[in-house]
Amino acid sequence: MRVFRGRADSIAADRDASQRLLSAAADGEPAVRVWTPHRQVAFGRRDARLEGYDRAREAAAERGYPPVERDVGGRAVAYDGETTLAFARAEPVADLRAGTTERYDRATAALERALRTLDLEPMRGEPDDSFCPGTHSLSVADASADGRRRKLVGIAQRVRSDAALVAGIVLVTGRAALAGVLEAVYEALGVPFDPASVGTVADAGGPSDPDAVRTALEEALIGEASDVSIERIGGGR
Numbered sequence: 098m099r100v101f102r103g104r105a106d107s108i109a110a111d112r113d114a115s116q117r118l119l120s121a122a123a124d125g126e127p128a129v130r131v132w133t134p135h136r137q138v139a140f141g142r143r144d145a146r147l148e149g150y151d152r153a154r155e156a157a158a159e160r161g162y163p164p165v166e167r168d169v170g171g172r173a174v175a176y177d178g179e180t181t182l183a184f185a186r187a188e189p190v191a192d193l194r195a196g197t198t199e200r201y202d203r204a205t206a207a208l209e210r211a212l213r214t215l216d217l218e219p220m221r222g223e224p225d226d227s228f229c230p231g232t233h234s235l236s237v238a239d240a241s242a243d244g245r246r247r248k249l250v251g252i253a254q255r256v257r258s259d260a261a262l263v264a265g266i267v268l269v270t271g272r273a274a275l276a277g278v279l280e281a282v283y284e285a286l287g288v289p290f291d292p293a294s295v296g297t298v299a300d301a302g303g304p305s306d307p308d309a310v311r312t313a314l315e316e317a318l319i320g321e322a323s324d325v326s327i328e329r330i331g332g333g334r
Contacts, residue, residue: 098322100315101130103330108135108165114330115168115185115262122187122260127322130185130330131315133307136178138282139167141229153285160278168255172229172288175278177271180307184208185264186318193258200254201233204263204318208235208250211317215303215310223248226291228279229266237301247296267314269307270299 099121105111111134121128138157144150145166153173154164162175176183186204190196205221212219212235223234227248235250252265268275276292283290299305319325 098319098325099126099128099328100319100325101128101328101330102132104132105331108137108163110331111135112168115264117330118185118187119257119260119262122189122262125189127189128185128187129315129318131311131318132183132330133179133311134176134181134183136162136176138162138164138173138175138278140164140173141167141171143171144173144286144288147286147288149285149287153282156281156285157278160281162278171231171253173279173282173286174229174251174266175275175282176266177275180269180271180305181275182267182269182307182311182314183264184267184314184318185262187260187262190256190259190261193256193261196261197254197256200261200263201252204252204265205233205235207317207320208252208265208267208314211310211313212237212250212298212303214313214317215298217298217301217303219250220246224291224294226289227294228283228290229253233265237296237298239296239300240302241300242293245293247300248294249296249298249301267310268295268297269310270297270305272297272300 118128233252
């Protein structure tokens with residue numbers, strides 16, 4: 098198992114890092130990375146086909162979130178550059194027609210384990226009109242909102258002939274700011290979105306320190322792998 102640590106110097110360098118994970122997996126070595134992406138709104142390919150896409154990009158940029166288009170996943174997600182985490186696990190693929198469900202299940206179970214170590218009780222699924230709506234999500238009961246269910250984890254997958262990358266987002270703090278930019282973006286896209294569906298680890302009663310959350314996620318994604326090598330990417334988180 099190869100574990101990549103550190104923050105790349107730019108959004109483009111982060112994409113290169115994801116390719117390094119896939120290259121390691123294609124060579125037969127699973128790889129994991131958990132990091133703090135640069136501030137951005139990352140749009141999915143489905144977003145780019147909508148009439149309001151250009152307006153949505155403008156809405157993100159006006160609020161200080163550079164718009165980018167990502168390779169994995171569906172609808173837009175926002176990273177605040179400070180406390181929003183991303184995670185990725187790459188695995189070798191022998192047959193691209195098989196294994197998708199099992200990879201999702203393994204990643205989801207790992208994320209659940211990580212959140213439980215942070216004193217949270219995750220639930221599979223998401224509230225209606227969530228950001229980046231999809232089948233593979235985790236939500237929690239928000240301690241600051243009388244137990245309202247809110248989404249804080251989204252999971253997506255990219256598969257090629259020799260390797261697969263299961264990746265996603267975990268919101269640690271900053272719910273109001275993230276919900277605000279997402280509300281403007283989704284309104285421009287013409288996609289239903291409820292700002293109250295956005296959750297964070299901290300609002301659910303977990304730690305507000307992204308380093309603590311990062312450590313829990315990394316340990317869960319590594320799992321029981323005994324042969325672990327560390328490779329640095331850039332600096333910082």
